[in-house]
Amino acid sequence: METIEIKVNGETHTITADPNTPLLYVLRNELELNGPKFGCGLQQCGACMVLIGSQAQPSCMLPVSAVSGKDIRTLEGLVSKNGDLHKVQQAFIDEQAAQCGYCMNGMIMQGVSISEQEPEADERRIRERLQINICRCGTHCRILKAIKKSIAP
């Protein structure tokens, strides 16, 4: 067990954990965040994605010790202080881009990442970026639409 500092959604948290613990378990169980979800634990499905800087990354195999000092954002951190949704979040509601919604966290994280890194991305590129994200309900077309219309600055 070690004491580790991590910066999540603008706040610094000091946690005591096995340094090998994947970030996902720390976010869900120590910080009680619901955004990142456990999907596969193998970096194959994207349900657990978080933003590190502007990069969407699976958190299920990422040791918590490796992200100390980095800027981590989760779904919760996208909502402004006054409760307003991020434009990508809002687009998911506008397009009703969910069925069970379990994968939605990863899709929104990718959407935000694209909007910050390459807001000019075309549909082909968006699809490429979403390659890792699994949706089992088949809501892909709505999700693509939501991301396409919300990434522009």
Added chain:
Amino acid sequence: MKYSNKPGRRNFMKQLGSVSIGFSLFGSLSCLTENEKELAMVFEHTPKNERIDSWLQVLEDGSIEIYTGKMELGQGISIAIMQVAAEELNIPVSRIAIHLAETGITPDEGITAGSRSIETSAMSVRQAAACAREILMEIAGTSMKLPVNELVLEDGQIRGREEVKNFHELLQGNQIERAAYEPKEYYGKTQRNIVGKPVKRPDLEKMVRGETFYIHDMRFPEMVHARVVRPPVYGAVLQSIRQEELDLEPGFLKLVRSGSFLGIITEGEYQAVQLQQKMTDRCKWYVTKELPQYENLTNYIKSLPADTQTDVENGNLAEAQQNAQITHKAVYSKPWIMHGSNGPSCAIALFDKEKLHIWCHSQGVYPLRETIAKMLNIPVTDIHIKGVPGSGCYGHNPADDVAAEAAIMAMEFPGRHIRLQWMRQEEHAWEPYGTAMLMEHKATLDSTGKITSWNYELWSDTHSTRPANGDPANLLPGRYLDKGFEAPQGGGWRGGTIRNAEPLYSLDNFKLTSHSFSGPLRVSALRSLGAYANIYGIECFMNELAAKAKADPFEFRIRHLNDERAINCLKELQRMTTAVNPESGEGFGIGFARYKNSASYCAVAALVGFSENKPAIKHMWGVIEAGECINSDGLKNQTEGGMIQSASWTLMEQVTFDREHITSTDWYSYPMLRYPEIPKIEVTVIDRPDLPPSGAGESAQGPTAAAVTNALFKATGSRIRDLPLSK
């Protein structure tokens, strides 16, 4: 953040035998101590389905709480039920809350399955709400001394000449205890201000914000974590465990062993994950049964003993076959495929004060309660199960198994909430799959291109081993416990096997024979059950027959239909796709069915080409007619989703196994359609408000499989009949 009651909403419910307590979606268990008397009623009470207040209660602020015995699975049933209630009571959807399946609280509506929730739950709520409106108007008339036709119901309030009262004021805190009756009017049919509209789902707001919504998000004070140590193979007996220095493992609390069931409980979740790994290496199993190996699925299935039965026999097949101009035969097959829920199954259980509480995403909390009671040998009246949404399940996934496992461990570790979540490899390798099937068709045509006979023989394992009959062997841990509930034999219930096995087309001479076998893998209900494979075979065969008759596939189908709704559905699809002009290397194909031959009509078209030498779906079109449409966007969403899911099954999905166990253990060894391969989709809804509504969540599965396969044939000129198409 821990859970607390929603403030001050339910005190009124203490009365009149209509019990509801602080179990909101994430109700606090603090009421365990505060309201023991009320809580006791959760165990003894079952709301009576005929009573209005079992479905609908008026809250203190005049808003409405709806009680459904069904579960939200991502199919959007909640919003549909809220809409029908809002319409009848002329109250905004935002002032309606919905309480999902919970024993002792909501009506017992069995299992959320078979696309029946609109037809059953939503219609019960509609009736209760329409009755409630009429009763409230009468009460208002009496209290305001006015005839009912001079009152105005608006915005959830009733207005007389001088005064306005909300529903709570009118009922003076009471609920409507009367039995529902046939109301004079359904606003859903006569006014339709809310029903039929694309009303947005309120649950999406919670999802995008990362609010507590899923079972996976529930946290209780002092909650501990658990994992199950799996055998290497279905048939295995736990011989020995090396338990040395277990106490030194970080966070270790308890090892729960009963027969060959082995669970571990730890303080932290990751500790449980690590210990699960370690214990798997420390267990010795005796393998009692290996899995079979075969070269060819068709031959293998035919080699299995089967219980054979003639299900339908119309006309004189032999005579028609003798007089035939053209005879055509084809054999199709589909492999085992999986639900593969995105979020592994999860449950929380607590055994406290001799009572067992379970939170889980089961599709049937009441049937599960009965089965768990038998498994644990405790009275049903000692168990309380609350349904909380999980990841989309598409049928009988391990939701019930994980609940049963959490319950077994809770009984051995009382006083603390135990959270158990399966790992990806467990979800993939231990879920009950949709069974492999074999479909043999033989038909004859006359010189005018009319089908004169059709003989269909199909082979299938069962499509339901749900814990619905109280048999603990249908719960995965049931098989491994000391008590040793025998693993269920396959075969059994045939209803799923022959679902949509009889073509909707008018056939004078038709025979259906089903062979029910007991296969090697654990199987149960997967979205549309046997209908997926039956429609796939029938609709591919229809295209093959159309070709023999030198007819256009649309025209050939319409020629054999006398059901106007079916014909309209196909004509709409034809209209949508008239401009489609496949390029070289591309093909266009269609598929059609009425789900269960009694629910929604669905026609699907696909344009298929190639990408990197693999079949690639470019575009799909769908038409759905589900009678009266309750939520047009929900209906579209379900149809689009069904089309994509079915396209994925059809193109690439297949459960693999070796002698020992399932080898499809993650998303690489069991690939599915991903974003770059997702086609464009267009769906048209045909709304028939003059008809009763029917469920539609499973309607697209079969037609899509056939549309894609028929299109691929057109693209290549060679017909693949064994799924998946890209092996």
